Amino acid sequence: MAYKAYAATMQSVWFSEDEGTSWNRLLTPTGGFYNEARTWAVATHPDRPGEVLAGSDQGLYRYSEETGRFDYIPSPMDGLHILRIAQSPVDPNIIVCGTRPAEIFISEDNGATWTRSNLDASTECWFINTSRVTSVHFDPKDADTIWITVEIDGVFKSTDRGKSWQMIIRGLHDNDTHDLVFRDHEDGSRTVLCSTEDGVHRSRDNGETWEQLQIPQAKWDYFRSLKQPAENSDTVIASVGDKPSGEAGQLLISRDFGETWDVCEMSHPANSTIWSIGTNPADTSLLFCATIFGQIFKSTDGGQSWHKMKRELGEIRMITWAPL
Amino acid sequence: MFLLKPHVTGPKGQITTPDIVVDCLIVDGQKRALGLLTHDAWQGVEPDAKAQAGYGVMALGGGALILPVLVLSNGFVVAARCAWRLNNLDDHIGEVTLNGAGLSEVGLPSALIAQVGAKGDALPRGFLLVQTSGEALSGPVVTATLSDPKLDRSLTHNLHLTSVEQDRWGDARPQPRYSVGPTQKEVPHFI
Numbered sequence: 004m005a006y007k008a009y010a011a012t013m014q015s016v017w018f019s020e021d022e023g024t025s026w027n028r029l030l031t032p033t034g035g036f037y038n039e040a041r042t043w044a045v046a047t048h049p050d051r052p053g054e055v056l057a058g059s060d061q062g063l064y065r066y067s068e069e070t071g072r073f074d075y076i077p078s079p080m081d082g083l084h085i086l087r088i089a090q091s092p093v094d095p096n097i098i099v100c101g102t103r104p105a106e107i108f109i110s111e112d113n114g115a116t117w118t119r120s121n122l123d124a125s126t127e128c129w130f131i132n133t134s135r136v137t138s139v140h141f142d143p144k145d146a147d148t149i150w151i152t153v154e155i156d157g158v159f160k161s162t163d164r165g166k167s168w169q170m171i172i173r174g175l176h177d178n179d180t181h182d183l184v185f186r187d188h189e190d191g192s193r194t195v196l197c198s199t200e201d202g203v204h205r206s207r208d209n210g211e212t213w214e215q216l217q218i219p220q221a222k223w224d225y226f227r228s229l230k231q232p233a234e235n236s237d238t239v240i241a242s243v244g245d246k247p248s249g250e251a252g253q254l255l256i257s258r259d260f261g262e263t264w265d266v267c268e269m270s271h272p273a274n275s276t277i278w279s280i281g282t283n284p285a286d287t288s289l290l291f292c293a294t295i296f297g298q299i300f301k302s303t304d305g306g307q308s309w310h311k312m313k314r315e316l317g318e319i320r321m322i323t324w325a326p327l
Numbered sequence: 328m329f330l331l332k333p334h335v336t337g338p339k340g341q342i343t344t345p346d347i348v349v350d351c352l353i354v355d356g357q358k359r360a361l362g363l364l365t366h367d368a369w370q371g372v373e374p375d376a377k378a379q380a381g382y383g384v385m386a387l388g389g390g391a392l393i394l395p396v397l398v399l400s401n402g403f404v405v406a407a408r409c410a411w412r413l414n415n416l417d418d419h420i421g422e423v424t425l426n427g428a429g430l431s432e433v434g435l436p437s438a439l440i441a442q443v444g445a446k447g448d449a450l451p452r453g454f455l456l457v458q459t460s461g462e463a464l465s466g467p468v469v470t471a472t473l474s475d476p477k478l479d480r481s482l483t484h485n486l487h488l489t490s491v492e493q494d495r496w497g498d499a500r501p502q503p504r505y506s507v508g509p510t511q512k513e514v515p516h517f518i
Contacts, residue, residue, distance in 0.1 A: 082330055104330075104348050119328075126347060126452055127388035133346045 004326055008281070008291055009055055010299070011042040011321040016057050016066070016073075023291060023301045023312050029066075035073035036064050046088035047325035048095040049285070055325075058085025058100060063114065068327065076114040089139040093146050099165065101136025105153045109165045120165035125156040130179075138182045143235060150210070152180035158197055160210055174213035177201035182229040184239055186260045196239060196261050198226035203241060205261055220264045222253055230280040232287040232305050240267070240290065240306040244276020248295045252277040256306050268308040274298055280306075281323035293319035329364045331385065331455065333394055333410035338478070343412075347387060350453040354381075354398060356442045364404045364455070368484075371491045376400050378486060380426045380471035381459035384436045386450040390414045393436065395425075395471035395484035396457050397464075404457060407471070407484035416440075424474045425460055434458040 008019040010026065015038040017026040031038045036057070044058035053068030062081045064073040084103040091097035096113040105124035110117045128134045134156050142148035147164045157172035158180050172178055179200035186194045195206040197213065201224050204213040221243050228242040237260045244252040252273030255264045275296035282290050290302040292309065297316045300309040331347040352359045381396040383406060394410035413420070421431040430436070439456040440449075450456075464470075467488055474481040494500060 079328065082328070104346050106348065123452070125388065126386070127343070127345050129343070129388075132343045 004286060006283075006285075006289075006324050006326045008322065008324040009045040009047070010293060010316055010319050011045045011057065012297075012316050013041050013318040013320070014038060014316075015040045015042050015059070016045055016055070017316055023299060024314065026299075026314050026316060029072065033072065035075070036066075037061055041084070043084060043086040043320045044088045044100075045321055045323055046090060047283075047323060048090045049325075050095050051090075052325065053327055056088045056090070056098070058088050060084050063088075063100065065114070078108065078110075078114065078117045079119060080108055080117075084135070087136050087139045087151075089141055089149075091141050091146060092143075097164075099139050099141075099149055101139045101151055103133055103135035105134040105136050105156065107136065107139070107149075107151065107165055118165070120161070120168070122151075122159065122165075122168050123170075124153045124159065128155045130155060137180065140183050140185070143185050144187060150183055152183060152197065153178075154181065154200075155179040158183070158210060158213075171206075171210040172213070173211065174206075174215075175199065175204055176215050181227050184229045184231050185235070186231075186237065187235055194260055196229055198229045198241060200225055202226060203229070203261060216261055218255065218264050220255055220266050222251070225249070225276060227276055227278055228280040228292070230282045230290070232282050232284075232290060234284050236287075238305065240280050240282075240292075242277035242280055242292065244273070244278075244295075247276055249276035250274070252294055254280075254292065254300075254306070254309060267302075267306060269300060269311070270309065271298070271300075271311040273300075278319065279321045279323075281321075283324055283326070285326045289324065291322045291324055293322040295319060329361050331406060332366065333392060333406075333408055335387075335392060335410045335412050336480070337412040338414055345387065347385060347392075348453055349385070349455045351451070352404060352455050352457070353439075353443060354404060354457040355459055356439075359402070359404065363402050364406060366406055366408055368405060368408075369487045369489065370399065370403060370405065371493075372399060372401060372488050374490055374492065376488060377463040377465050378469040378488070379459040380462060380464060380469070381457050382425055382430070382433075382471070382473055383455050383457045384416075384439055384450070385455050386452055387412070391416050391436070391450065393420075393423075393473065395473050395482050396459075397469055397471050397484060397486045398457065398459050399486075405484075405486050406455070407482065409482045409484065411473070411475070411480075411482065419475075419477045422475070422477055424476075426462065426470070426472055427474075428460055428462075433460050 010017040040059040040061040042059040046056040055066040063076040087101035107120035140150040157178040181198045254267035278295040280292045299312040329349040377400045383396045392410040395407040
C-alpha cells in the first residue's frame with residue numbers, strides 16, 4: 004500500500020514518501036506554506052486521500068496531492084495557534100479546530116465558513132499562561148457529540164456539535180488533560196481513557212466520573228498521546244515522558260483497554276516525551292510516533308516494537324500517515 | 328477577535344504573559360469596533376490628532392487585569408503590553424492614579440463593570456472595558472501612567488505619534504529594485 008507520512012513541526016509540515024526513511028518539506032516559494040511556520044496539527048481523512056489539513060501560527064492550510072501545494076483557508080483563527088484539527092468520520096466537510104487560547108472553531112462546509120463555539124474554557128493557566136486545546140474527538144457513535152481536552156482545564160463534551168459544552172472533570176486527579184480514546188462494548192457500555200499529567204484516567208459512565216489507573220510499568224506520570232491502532236479496539240498505545248518537554252520517554256501498550264499494560268520495545272531511548280502517535284485504520288500494524296525533540300520511531304507490528312528512524316526533525320508536535 | 332498580550336505583574340510581583348481573547352471593546356460606555364484595538368505603540372496620525380489617557384479592565388482567570396490605554400481621536404484604542412493583576416478589584420483601587428488623577432475621579436472599575444450590566448465578579452469574559460480621563464494629550468509621545476502608591480509601583484504606556492505626512496525616506500526614497508514596483512518589461516522572477 005502506497006502511503007505518505009506527515010509530521011507537523013516547528014518548521015512546517017514534513018512529508019515522507021519512503022516509509023519514514025527520508026523526509027522533505029515543500030519549498031516556501033512554490034509550496035504555498037512558509038516552511039518555518041510553527042505547525043502543531045496535521046489531519047487526514049479516509050474519504051479525502053492525498054489531502055492534508057495543517058494547523059499553524061500562520062492559519063489553516065490544506066495540502067492536496069493533486070496540486071502538490073498548500074492553499075490557505077481563510078478563518079477567524081488567523082493570529083491564534085491552531086493546535087488540533089478533527090474531521091467528522093461521517094463527513095469530512097465538518098471540521099473542528101482547537102486553538103491556543105482555548106477556543107473551538109467549527110466549519111460544516113469544508114472550511115468555507117466558520118463558527119466560533121461557545122466554549123467556556125479557562126482564560127488563563129498559571130503553568131502555561133494561556134490554556135490550549137490538546138485534543139479534539141468526534142464521538143464514535145454520535146455524530147453531533149464532540150469531546151475535547153484542554154490543558155489545563157479538563158475534559159469538555161458537547162452533544163450539540165459545539166453549541167454548548169459540559170465540563171466533565173469529576174474524579175480527575177489533574178485537569179492537565181491531553182488525549183482520549185473510546186471503547187464501545189458489545190453490551191452497550193462504554194469505557195473512555197484520558198491521558199493527563201498525572202497518569203491515565205478511566206471513565207465507565209461516558210465521562211461523568213473518572214478514576215485514575217494504576218500503571219506500575221510507567222516510569223513517569225506524564226502521559227501524553229493515546230491511540231488505538233484499530234477503531235474501537237481493546238488495544239491502546241500510550242506515550243509517557245518524564246515531563247514536558249522532558250529528557251526521556253517510553254511507550255506502553257494495553258491489549259485490554261487499560262486494564263493491564265506492557266512496556267513497548269524501543270530500539271533506542273527516547274530523547275524526550277513522546278508527544279504524538281500516528282495511526283491509520285487502513286493498516287493497524289503500521290504506526291509512527293515522534294518525540295517532541297525530533298526523533299521518529301516506526302512500528303510494523305501494531306505497536307509492540309518500535310524502530311528509530313535515522314532522520315530526525317527538530318521539534319515535532321504531531322505525526323501521522325495516510326494511504327495515497 | 329483581538330489577542331491582548333500583556334506582561335502581567337501580580338500583587339506579589341509574579342509575572343505571567345497570557346494571550347487573552349478580546350471580543351467586545353467598550354470605551355467610555357460605548358461599543359467600538361474591535362478593528363480599532365491595537366497594541367501598536369507607533370501610530371501614524373493626522374497632524375491635529377489628540378489622544379486621551381485611559382485604563383482598561385478585563386476579567387482573567389480568577390481575577391481582573393488593569394492596564395493603561397491611550398485612545399486616539401481617530402478612534403484607535405492602543406492598549407499597553409503591560410498590566411497588573413488584581414485579585415480584588417475593590418482593594419485600594421481608589422488610591423491608584425492615572426496620570427496623577429485618582430481613579431475615583433476618573434471613574435472606578437466597578438462603575439465600568441456596572442455599565443455593561445455586570446457587577447462584582449461577573450465581568451463577562453472577552454470584554455475589555457476602557458475608561459478615559461477626558462484630558463487631551465498631543466505631541467510626538469503621549470503617555471498613560473497608572474501609579475499605585477500603596478504597592479509603590481507604576482505602569483507606563485508610551486504611544487509614539489508620527490504624522491502620516493512624514494515620509495521615513497524623506498528626499499532619499501529609493502527607486503524600485505528588481506521586480507519591486509511597476510515595470511514595463513519582462514522581469515525574471517528571482518526563483
